[in-house]
Amino acid sequence: MSIIFDQEQQALREATRQFFTEQFSSDAIRSQMATSRGFEDKVWLRMATELGLQGLALPEEYGGAGAGFVEQLVVLEEMGRAVVGSPYFSTVALAANALTVSGDAAAQKELLPGIADGSMIATLSFLDASGAVDVDGHAVVATTSPDGFVLDGRGYFVSDGHVADKILVVAATAAGTSLFVVDTQWPGVTAAELDTLDQTRKQAHLTFEQAPAVLVSREGGGSEIVERTLDLARIALAAEQLGGAQRCLDMSVEYATMRSQFGRKIGSFQAVKHRCADMLIAIEAARSAVYHAVQLAADPATADSNELRLAAPMAKALASEAYMYAARQNIQLHGGIGCTWEHDAHLYYRRAHASTAFLGGIEEQRERLATRLGI
Incomplete structure (x- = not known):
């Protein structure tokens, strides 16, 4: 299922991509991940004040922009593409979603404004x-x-x-x-x-x-809150995985059209073409599942529906499979240099593995889906 992004959403993608490219270069990522905090506080605040990312999907009454899950998808895809290291997912996809799902107006009033303006993690x-x-x-x-x-x-x-x-x-x-x-x-x-x-x-x-x-x-109401929050978080994580998988494919194609071997660009070899094609197929299959889940989450009529409870584990499973495959192929297609610490391929490979396990692995998502189908 496709989503037609409007001009504002396209502008959001361009702005976030430019910001992440500037602030999360390879050197910056390596510098930040070597610290205990794992991110720069000034960049975190700029994400909130200049781009409004932390409050993007939060209600305007709490300092947010009142946008929806589609806008959140755009941001998360770009974060996955840049392997952004920050407490964004934990703050927005986990904590803020839990507060929103809880319906506790007092807790929302106390905590969401701080999340929106970047003063709270x-x-x-x-x-x-x-x-x-x-x-x-x-x-x-x-x-x-x-x-x-x-x-x-x-x-x-x-x-x-x-x-x-x-x-x-x-x-x-x-x-x-x-x-x-x-x-x-x-x-x-x-x-x-x-x-x-x-x-x-x-x-x-x-x-x-x-x-x-x-x-x-x-x-006694915690189980319901957590179950729905984690479904939304799985969709959010799947969107991030989708962005990372797409970047792995882009890196592979770029390298294949540049690297020569035996007097030819390696992208001209059938085996390389097939690998890139298989990556594309896996990513597009995942994209359909993720975008379908996002549309369900974005529509108030289906945001708390059985359909979403089926779509969330499906999106997470397919996005995990696509990212794992793309990250592995990206390293192999780069050859020896892809196995070095200096190359960025391992950053995506590590993120792919960690993201697959986070919020439940592929088999767990399939089991969850089967259970919810009554199988």
């Missing part, structure tokens, strides 16, 4: 020690205190958990799985940064010891 803690979605809230337990709630337990593999200002935490209560907000400056919260395969996307383990927390929405 937020994330979502929703995994257990095995890396699976903690639907029952076993990893963290919330108990009542004179001032509200306190959390005890651990949050695992939390995206940008060590740099976040606010953390939305899935925790178990007497009423069932619930969602809470924790300020990282409050007592009882510690973070340990992890070594990651994709060094452009940081993670941390979090420890909560009698950490004060504020309930989001109703007690």
Whole structure:
């Protein structure tokens, strides 16, 4: 299914591509990923103030632009294309989406303006020690205190958990799985940064010891919020993967038309042509699934539908397959230079592997799809 981008959306793509090209060059990416934070604060603020990216899809009443999921698709594709390293996905696709889905007006009023203007980094803690979605809230337990709630337990593999200002935490209560907000400056919260395969996307383990927390929405309503949030996040991640896969194909074609061997451009060899054609087929198949899911998410009539719940894992599975294949072929078509640290091919290869595992791997998405189909 195709999306016809209007002039404003095309202008958004051009502006974001130019910005990411300038701010996330190969040297800049390598410099940033070598730091603990993984990004430059001034670039993060410019993304919010100059381009309005953090608040792009947030309501105008909270400082956002009031745009939709199609505009978000454009930005995420360009981020994937440039292997952007920043807490954008954790803040926007995870935390902001969870707040929006929760319907908690008080939490939205308190947190979304800070996300929109770039002054706040937020994330979502929703995994257990095995890396699976903690639907029952076993990893963290919330108990009542004179001032509200306190959390005890651990949050695992939390995206940008060590740099976040606010953390939305899935925790178990007497009423069932619930969602809470924790300020990282409050007592009882510690973070340990992890070594990651994709060094452009940081993670941390979090420890909560009698950490004060504020309930989001109703007690016991966390599972519904997280399930819908993760479906939207899977579509967002699939859009990012699509951009990365397309860039791998572009790099391969560019190199094939430039590199000569045996007195001919390697792009003239049938085997190289076939590989590039196979990459294109995989990417276009993924694009159809991703764009279909985005259209469902963008339409209020289908944003919380069964159709979207089927489209989300399908988009994530196909985008993961396409990105993995394109990233692998990109290295092989570049030959020896593609295997070096100095070449950018490995940045996409690492991102492809990490993104495939993030929010559930290919087989997990297929199993989720089959379950939702009633198979």
